[in-house]
Amino acid sequence: MTTRRDFLRGCLAGSAAAATAVLPETACARDTLQRPPEALGLLYDATLCVGCQACVAACKRVNENPAEFTTVDHLWDTPLDTSGHTFNLIKMYRHGTMATKDAEENGFSFMKTSCMHCADPSCVSACPVSAMTKNPLTGIVGYDPDACIGCRYCVAACPFGIPKYQYDSPTGKIGKCELCRHRHQDGHYSACAEVCPTGATLFGRTDDLLAEAKRRLSLKPGEWTTIPRGRLRHAGEKALAGGEDGKGEKHRHGWRDEPDQSYQAQLGNYLQHVYGETEYGGTQVLKLSAVNFQKVGLPDLPPKSSAATSETIQHTLYGGLVMPIVVLAGLTWVARRNVVPEADEEKGGQP
Amino acid sequence: MAKQNLIALEEDDRIAAAAARLSMDRREFLQFCAALATTLGLPQGADAAVAEAVATKKRPSVIWLHFQECTGCTESILRAEHPTLEKLILDVISLDYHETLFAAAGHQVEAARRTAMAENKGQYILVVEGAIPTRDNGIYCKIGGKTAIELLTECAADAAAVIAIGSCASWGGMPSTDPNPTGARGVDKILGKPVVTIPGCPPNPYNFLSTVVHFLTFGKLPEVDHLGRPKFAYSRLIHENCERRAHFDAGRFAMEFGDEGHRKGHCLYKLGCKGPETYANCSVIMFGDAGAGTWPVACGHPCIGCTEQGVGFSKPIHTVAKLKNIEPSAFLPRISEEKGIGATLGSAAVLAAVAGAAAGAGAMAAKNLGLSHKAEEMEKAKREDSKATESTEV
Secondary structure, eight states: OOOHHHHHHHHHHHHHHHHHHHGGGGGGOOOOOOOOTTOEEEEEETTTOOOOOHHHHHHHHHTTOOOOOOSTTOOSOOOSSOBTTBOOEEEEEEOTTOOEETOSSSEEEEEEESOOOBSSOHHHHHOSSSSEEEOTTTOOEEEOTTTOOSOOHHHHHOTTOOOEEOTTSTTOOEEOOOTTHHHHTTTOOOHHHHHOSSSSEEEEEHHHHHHHHHHHHHSOTTOEEEEOOSBOOOTTOOBOOTTTTSSSSOEETTEEOOOOOOEEEEOOOOOSOOBTSSGGGOBSEEEEOSSOTTTTTOOOOOSSOHHHHHHHHHHHHHGGGHHHHHHHHHHHHHHHHHOOOHHHHHHHHOO | OOOOOHHHHTTOHHHHHHHHHTTOOHHHHHHHHHHHHHHTTOOTTHHHHHHHHHHHSOOOEEEEEEOBSOSHHHHHHHTOBTTBHHHIIIIISEEEEETTTOSOOHHHHHHHHHHHHHHTTTTOEEEEESBEEOGGGGTTOEETTEEHHHHHHHHHHTOSEEEEEHHHHHHOTGGGSTTOTTOEEOHHHHHTSOOEEEOSSSOOHHHHHHHHHHHHHHSSOOOBOTTSOBHHHHSSBGGGGOTTHHHHHTTOBOOSTTSHHHHTTOBOGGGTOOGGGOBOSHHHHOSTTSOTTOSHHHHTOOOOOTTSTTTTTTSOTTSOOOOSOOOOOSSSOBSSOOOSOOOOHHHHHHHHHHHHHHHHHHHHHHHHHHHHHHHHHHHHHHHHHHHHHHHHHO
C-alpha cells in the first residue's frame, strides 16, 4: 500500500533528481548580447531639444502614418503615447510652475520616446516566429509583418513599452521605429535626426555617438562647444565621388551628401550618465538628460538583459530535452509506485 | 471734438483741412490714422482720437540729432509711402532741426536749433540717430565744434521726451561692435536715464511714427519694456509670427542658399536666421516700408537680428540662433499619460447590479429547467398511469 508519506517522498526524490540534472547545465548560461561593431543608432540630448516636434511630424511623414487625434477639435496630431501609428513622440516632464527648462524642481524637460534598439532585445527573444529580428550588421531591430502571427508577445516583452499593436485594424500590425531602414537605400538616414533643428537627435554609429555623448559629459555645463547636427560622421569617413555607387548622386559611405551642419551651442547641466550605454547590455539609441532618467520615463535597468535571463532558464530546462525527460521519468516512477499488480490486488483483496 | 467714431469725423472740416495739408483725401487720411492706432495696438475709438490729434493739435517740435550713423534710419523714413513721410515730417510734426533734410547750413542751422529749443522749452521731442563716441572725451564725432556728448546733453536737458532711433542710438549698434575703437554707446548710457528706443537697422518707420503720434495724442510715450522699447512693436519674437514658421515646426529647412528647400521657401533657421532670438515686429509689418514680401526672411535671407544687442553685428550672420521661446507646450503628452479613469463607485455599483441580476437570472433559469423537467416527468408518469389503468380496464 502506498501511503501519503510515500507519495510525498517520491515527489521530493523526483524533484531532487531534476535539480541535479539541471545543475551542470547552468554552466552554459546565455550571456547578454552586445552591440554589433557597426551598430547604428541615435543620440538624443534632452538639453538641446526645443520641443518643436519636427521629428514627430517627419516620422509620421516618412512612415506614412496617419494623424492621431486626442482633442475634441480633431485639429492637430496629438498622440498621448507611441502607438501602432506613432513610432516617435516627444513627451514632457512637468513639475510645479514649469519655470525652468531641464530643472527637476519647478521645471520641465523634453524626452524622445521611440525604440531604443537594444543590443539584446526582449522583443526579438520573445517572438515565436521570425517577425522581430535584429540585423547582425546594423543592429536595427526590424519587423516583418509577413512573418508576424499577431501574438503581441513583443508588446509585453519590451521594458520600454515600444512595440505597439494596431488594434484599430482587423489585420493589425506591430508599429515601431526601425531607424528608417526603408530609406537607407536612398542614402537617407533617420528622418527624426535629419530634420532636428538643434541636433538634439543625432544619427550615426553608436560607438561614435557614445564618444560624442561622453565628450559632452566631460565638458563644463554652460561651456560653448561644437554640436553636430543631422548625421554624425565617422572619423575615417571620406566622400564617394558622384556615380561611384551607380546612383549618380554624391554619397558619403552610402549616405547622401549633406553640408556640414555643426554649430556652436552652450552645453546643458547633464547628469553624468549616458542612458543606454550599459542598460540591458547597451542600447543603440543613447540619451542625455539633466532630469533624472526615471522621472523622464526611462526605467532603471540592470546591465543584464532579461532576454539573457529568460533564455538561460528556457534553454537550460529544455536543453537536450533534459527537463521533459526528468519530468517524464518522475511521473512514470510515481505512476508505477501507485500501480498495484492485479495478482497482488487479489491477494491483498482477499487475505 | 472728443468723438469716438471715425466715420463721424469724416464730415469734420478740420479733418478735411488736415487731409488737404497732407495731400491725401479725407478717407485716406482717416485710414492712415486708423492704421497707426492699430500698429500701436490701441483699442477701438483710439483711431478717432489719433485723427483728431493729428488734425487739431499743434505740431510737436522735433529736434533730430545725427551722431555715429549711416543716416539709414532717416533714409528709411523718407521712403515710407503711407503717406509719404516727408509730408508727415514737415506737416504732422514740426521738424525744426535735421542735418540731412535742412537746406540751411553752418551757423544758420545751429541758430535754428537754439531758437526751436528756446521756443519749445520742455515741450519738444528730441530724436537721436547714431551712437555716441565716448573714448578720448568723445572727440570722434563733432558737430558745430561740439562733441556728440555735449550736444546730446544740451538738447536733452529741456526735451519733453527723448527717442533713440535705430540700433546705434539704442544700444551702440554697429559702431559699438568689438573692439569698439571710439567707445560708441547708446543714448541712455550718456544721459544716465532710460529713453524710448526704436532699435533696428533701420527700424520700421511706422514704429517711430506710431511712438510720436502716441505722444501727440495722449501726451505721453507708449508703454515700454526694460530696454525702453515700445511694447507694441518689440514684445514678440520675429519667429513667433514668421511666415516660414510652419516649415520650422515641420522640420523643413533650407540647408544651403539655392538648394531645394531654399527655393521652396523653407525655414532659414539652419542658415543662421536670428528670428528666434530677436524681438521685433518685422514679421508682422515687414521691414521698412517697401511693400509686402520684401522683408529679409521673405527675400530668402536669414534675419541678422539687427534690433537685438548681442545678436546683430556681433553674432556671425550664419551662426545658429539660440531659441528664446522654448516654453512648456500644452500639447505635449506627459511622460506617462493617464488614459481613461478608474472605476467610480457608481459604475462599480451598476456593474455589480448587472452581474447580480445575471447570476440570479441564471440560477432561476436553472431551477426552472429542473422544475419543468420534473413536471414533464410527472406528466409522463401520469400519462403512463392512465394508460395502464386504461389497459387494465380493457
